[in-house]
Amino acid sequence: MSITELFSLKGRVAVITGGAGLLGTKHAEIIAEAGGTPVLIDLAVANPAARADAISKKFDVPCLGLSGDITDLAQVESMRDAILERFERIDILINNAANNPKMERREGKNFSRLEDFPIEIWEADLRVGLTGAFLCSRVFGTEMARCKSGVILNVASDLAVIAPDQRLYREPGVAEEEQPVKPVTYSVVKAGLVGLTRYLATYWNDSGVRANAISPGGVYNHQPDDFVDRLSQLIPMGRMAHADEYKGAILFLCSDASSYMTGANLIVDGGRSCW
Numbered sequence: 001m002s003i004t005e006l007f008s009l010k011g012r013v014a015v016i017t018g019g020a021g022l023l024g025t026k027h028a029e030i031i032a033e034a035g036g037t038p039v040l041i042d043l044a045v046a047n048p049a050a051r052a053d054a055i056s057k058k059f060d061v062p063c064l065g066l067s068g069d070i071t072d073l074a075q076v077e078s079m080r081d082a083i084l085e086r087f088e089r090i091d092i093l094i095n096n097a098a099n100n101p102k103m104e105r106r107e108g109k110n111f112s113r114l115e116d117f118p119i120e121i122w123e124a125d126l127r128v129g130l131t132g133a134f135l136c137s138r139v140f141g142t143e144m145a146r147c148k149s150g151v152i153l154n155v156a157s158d159l160a161v162i163a164p165d166q167r168l169y170r171e172p173g174v175a176e177e178e179q180p181v182k183p184v185t186y187s188v189v190k191a192g193l194v195g196l197t198r199y200l201a202t203y204w205n206d207s208g209v210r211a212n213a214i215s216p217g218g219v220y221n222h223q224p225d226d227f228v229d230r231l232s233q234l235i236p237m238g239r240m241a242h243a244d245e246y247k248g249a250i251l252f253l254c255s256d257a258s259s260y261m262t263g264a265n266l267i268v269d270g271g272r273s274c275w
């Protein structure tokens with residue numbers, strides 16, 4: 001295969017959950033640039049149809065935006081039917097949707113702390129991050145296995161392989177027991193996705209379906225300067241990622257360029273987890 005063929009997604013239909021979000025849009029852009037057909041699934045409030053329209057115009061490829069909730073099996077099944085009716089195939093699933101765990105105060109307490117972490121938030125975060133990824137893998141992965149070809153890519157995080165450094169989130173003048181922390185659900189969801197990846201890779205090992213994870217590091221998104229400085233000091237490359245810096249790895253993992261790779265977790269974190 002030529003380099004162009006190795007990385008080409010021509011004719012391939014790629015479902016991206018959370019496709020209207022910060023990184024989901026970037027995943028969709030690289031799929032479109034490589035000649036593929038992105039399908040953006042997101043909550044109605046995120047307006048995936050408008051995002052899809054913009055991508056379609058920019059890259060001159062078909063791009064579909066579907067409003068739906070990935071935690072609801074019936075909705076996922078009806079989105080599968082809509083995609084098959086329109087494009088007659090599903091080649092790639094990127095499990096990218098997640099709740100952004102909150103670090104807010106509630107009733108005077110910082111409920112991100114483990115001692116106060118509400119069970120309803122635990123359940124909501126796991127429901128999107130893990131149950132949603134499971135349901136999409138079940139529905140779209142089964143279709144790929146039936147066709148004996150496909151790729152599943154789970155979007156984990158550097159915090160799938162290292163613990164959060166809670167010193168990053170400290171606020172001056174706040175009592176020790178009130179200091180905000182990265183919520184426990186983030187670590188649990190991301191490590192769980194790496195487990196799901198290995199399970200799917202071996203479960204469908206003889207069905208032509210490959211499953212991998214990507215573990216991105218933190219993306220610069222107008223966070224406060226002192227947070228960016230503190231985090232940058234923990235990263236050998238000395239900076240956070242730009243939102244479009246995962247495009248190359250996403251294309252590699254979704255295309256035939258990674259044809260001998262399954263069950264792996266590609267860490268793309270500026271070196272943070274090796275320090």
Ligand SMILES: NC(=O)c1ccc[n+]([C@@H]2O[C@H](COP(=O)([O-])OP(=O)(O)OC[C@H]3O[C@@H](n4cnc5c(N)ncnc54)[C@H](O)[C@@H]3O)[C@@H](O)[C@H]2O)c1
Nearest residue numbers: 018021022023042043069070096097098157216217218219
């Ligand atoms: N941004 C970062 O720094 C970073 C770093 C490492 C990993 N990640 C991971 O990358 C992925 C994308 O992150 P992002 O920064 O683009 O976040 P984002 O919040 O911009 O996007 C997440 C999207 O998921 C959607 N979503 C939430 N619940 C849903 C549901 N039930 N059904 C359908 N869609 C739903 C949201 O509407 C949102 O558009 C996440 O898994 C995140 O954990 C992000």
